[in-house]
Amino acid sequence: MTIHSTSPAFKRNAHNALADKQLQQALGNVRAGFIDKRTQAAERLPEFEALRDSARDIKNHVLAHLDLYLEHYETKVREAGGHVHFARTTEEACATIVEICKAQGARTVTKGKSMVSEEIGLNAAIEAAGMEAVETDLGEYIIQLRGETPSHIIAPAVHLMKEQVADDFRRIHTHLDADRDLTQPEALLTEARMVLRKRFLEADVGITGANFLVAETGTSIIVTNEGNGDLTQTLPRVHIVIASIEKIVPTLEDAAQILRVLGRSATGQDMSVYTTLSTGPRRPGDVDGPQAYHVVLVDNGRSAMLGTEFEDMLRCIRCGACMNHCPVYHAVGGHAYGWVYPGPMGAVLSPSLLGVDKAGHLPNASTFCGRCESVCPVRIPLPKLMRHWREREYERHLAPATFRYGLGLWAFFARRPALYKFATGLAMPVLGYLGRKAGRFAKLPLASGWTDHRDMPAPQGKTFQAQWRERGGRTR
Amino acid sequence: MPLKPRPRVGLFVTCLVDLFRPSIGFAAVKLLEDAGCHVTVPAQTCCGQPAFNSGDRVDARALALQAMDAFANVDYVVAPSGSCGGMMAKHYPELFADDPNLAKRAQDFSAKCHELVSFITDVLGVTSVTAQFPREVTYHDSCAGLRELGIASQPRKLLKSIEGLELTEMKECDVCCGFGGTFAVKYGEISDSIVRKKTENIIGSGAPVLLAGDLGCLMNMAGKLTREGRVVEVRHVAEVLAGFTNEPPIGAPKESGA
């Protein structure tokens, strides 16, 4: 099963996104909301920077010992009465989960929010096997109704205005009074709560992701604000956890370290409302909880990233801070990136998982402003990793020919100072003369990307170095 | 390194300044000489950043070696740009990480590379300038200077020392202007969206003068402002600090009364 992405069409996607007025309005909320909240949360905690270092170090330690921690984790899950399944590929992961569900005779499967489940296309596999997959996170539920993919890794419906959500609810929840008032978010939330409560209670299997897998105890940890993950994993007979292999942390103490930067970086909350630790199925004497607990560990390209220049990307804790602060994300939103992971982290991760030939636009569409790196709670050097993708592309001649030649031409001259002096000595005074009346050029050949939208200021004329030499300035 | 009585500074003028706006280079020379430096301008071309950011490590390395050779005999290499300054000060060692000899050479070289304004405040200890510019200005923090080199308070300190100058901060002054080198051409529409938010903030500040420390950003913002029909005077901060404000601002006509 091929992973469907529109990342190769990034430029067209971006063009459409820039013209979409509703999207642009919704993206204004991202700029204002998330950024201020994170800043305030960070300022309120003096130890925040030290905790970022601690989180980074824990992740690096785990990655260096990932094989050992996975084995230990597996042992602990089994000791607690759970099952562990390994999946190399998206197909294996989907097949494993579908098999568990079918063995239960499941008809309805509820889902807590899980980006890796989007990555493997799990809902489609569940539906293809004749079962119904119901997203329960409010944002995920909304986009499921719209047949869309999430546009942000923690706020899936951030690209929508409330009027659009109201229209969708009216369209789908036809059993409710057509004249009901849905102008306020409270009304929409109350309706979603009511509709989904029924689905929670009738689900046969509940599938959640995991923010952390604790090796020490074989525990999976989910972090939500709504409580939907908890209802997903407590009410049905079977709880399946799907997580990628790098979610492992060694101890509960390590989880607590990273939890302290996760909420603050994502939404500006010191703690999300519900942080839930699950270990195995229900115990004798428990009156609720699942009878069976399965963990599906997904590789899908991560083991291949270890030991490479992209290894740092495996530290990512999926907080979304990078995209919240990215001027490119603010301009085009998440769907333009064409796949599951948008923004700076998507620009680095998607080429690893999809191939740089498909996702090559993403690491190129960056100004390297560095804001992402400055807010990443585990200090991933995102611009540097994007630059590594550009190096790979350059080596493989994947960059557009015009750019390769243009930059090659520049480098040709720059590497030959005498020729550079000669050529610029001629060209700049001419351009300066041509531009002297207006002070700028409204059109430039080969640079329409610039001049379609802004003027190019004209050069002053003679180059600095030419003038410096004329004045007898010292060159050594 | 302890400060010599007359530090020998090699001015890395940057290709944009060299080709488009030499007045910034002359302003830099004045600021450095006023602060007691012996300034030279070795024959130079490009720091290699466009090649580096485009993934062309071969040309980037060649240009870095060329720059290191050209500036071998100075105590400091100073550039009126956080972007080129950052390239030399932070990224040159990365280019030669695989070669122990060159890596050491690059590290030693990087240690003497600085951006202009932070050099005169942090290294030379300058706290004020004698220039006059009794205008209201707003200041854009260029990304590389801000996030790679920590430049934020230094230009503001010197600007505030100018008698009569009023500094009004714009909203989101530390947010990218959308230039990003080749990004502005390759992804022109997205770059335009970003620079439009920036010009909105510039106009929103009410200041008639825009300053920054990087010519690439300045050309991007000036070009958008003129396309939008806005009248904002755009200059490099070094020009104001050195009192070199007789030149027409960036993007403005040369032959006019203004």
Add this chain to the structure above:
Amino acid sequence: MSAREDILSNIRRSLGVTGREEPRLSAMQERLKSAPRGVVPMRGQVSGEARVALLRAEAERVAASVAEVAQPQDIVLEVARYLREHNLPASLRMGADARLNGLDWSATAIEVSHGPSAGDDLNGLSHAFGAVAETGTLAMVSGADNPTTLNFLPDNHIVVLREADLLSDAESLWDRLRATYGKALAPRTVNLITGPSRSGDIEQQIVLGAHGPRRLHIVILRD
């Protein structure tokens, strides 16, 4: 080769190891055994009156409400008062926790039922295992005493916390869980709850009562 073997050997190949190296195994064992705490914020490092005040401040910050009572039977009065204040019906569901069942509920008109929630309870009452003052967080453990569903299905959730169980930080909570349940075997579910349920998924506006309780009321027993 099984998927498991394949993945583990891929990891080992990428890292350039066999998996049998002593230093690596020791490094892992050491970390699991000693469980270093890392950076613990000063904020929670208070005790006594200050710790209770901190829990109250942090909990109220996230829209939970907090009351303090001096003796166990006062819990009943406080619950009754809370239900009246919010115009809620006088019904309550709770688990088998002896500390709650041992109170005299007949002193009020509250109709008490027992067991996990089936989804139509308005008010639920639980007893916390502990709490973390640093973030205003309650720790609930699964079991017949305080069924997990009571934390999520009722509209209004009231939680009793003994002051002696109020801890400074999550690290102290882990210690207490291990002391109670053993290092490896934890209960099926530990819920760390910080305020009532909420969502910001619609235009970034925070609305309470997404799927879990709309209201969270904490009653601290200071005896």
